[in-house]
Amino acid sequence: MRAAAVFLFLAAALPAAATSSIDELFHRLGLFGTWAGNCAAPASPANPHVTIHAIAPGIILEDHDLGPDNEVNRYSILSAEQLSANQIALQVIFQPGKEDEERQKLVWSVRDGTLRTLFNQPQGGPVRVKDGVAVGYGSKTPLLRKCEH
Numbered sequence: 001m002r003a004a005a006v007f008l009f010l011a012a013a014l015p016a017a018a019t020s021s022i023d024e025l026f027h028r029l030g031l032f033g034t035w036a037g038n039c040a041a042p043a044s045p046a047n048p049h050v051t052i053h054a055i056a057p058g059i060i061l062e063d064h065d066l067g068p069d070n071e072v073n074r075y076s077i078l079s080a081e082q083l084s085a086n087q088i089a090l091q092v093i094f095q096p097g098k099e100d101e102e103r104q105k106l107v108w109s110v111r112d113g114t115l116r117t118l119f120n121q122p123q124g125g126p127v128r129v130k131d132g133v134a135v136g137y138g139s140k141t142p143l144l145r146k147c148e149h
Contacts, residue, residue, distance in 0.1 A: 022060060022080045025088065026052065029110050030146065039147035043067045050115070050144055062092070075104075086111040087118065094122070117141045 035050045036043070042066040042069055043049040053065045064073040076096040081089045090106040105118035109132070118141075120129035128134065132141050 010046060021091060022058060023054060025080050026054075026060060026077075029082075029088070031110065031115070032114075034147040035115050035144035036147055037142050037144060039145065045070065048144075049147075083107070109114060110113075113146050115144045115146075 032054065033050050033052065035052070037047050039049075041047050044067040049065040051065070052060065053063075054060050060077040062075040064075075066073070073094070074096065075092040075094055078091040079091060080091075083089050086109055088108050088110060090108065090116065092104050092106055093101055094104050095101045102125075103123040105119065105121050105123070106117060109116045109118050116132055117129050118132045119127070121127045126135070127139055128136070133139065134141060
């Protein structure tokens with residue numbers, strides 16, 4: 001119930017031009033659908049399945065399925081701006097409607113049917129991903145491919 005209230009608030013808070021431009025950008029870049037490193041393999045921490053979908057005009061969710069032993073990580077897209085032919089900047093809420101929700105800045109690389117997180121920083125927090133590398137681990141973020149379902 002609380003999550004539904006958050007989504008209704010987000011929809012009302014965003015100007016109509018912003019919501020349609022986010023939807024248009026995601027459609028133009030082919031972002032809606034499911035993405036994975038290996039679409040044929042089950043979701044796991046090493047092979048996340050990321051689904052991007054609109055539940056209403058201007059309300060776009062990104063769900064990270066890490067397999068049956070993990071809770072789905074949800075992001076609500078607040079804004080999106082194309083930085084270049086292959087990069088977009090996003091403002092999101094991680095885990096919207098939950099106690100641990102947080103606003104984050106992201107930059108994605110979108111090219112040749114692939115998607116990768118290049119940058120992630122929570123509001124007021126340290127950078128978690130820089131130049132496509134998870135800062136705390138020194139490993140590259142997964143390169144996801146669009147799944148054909």
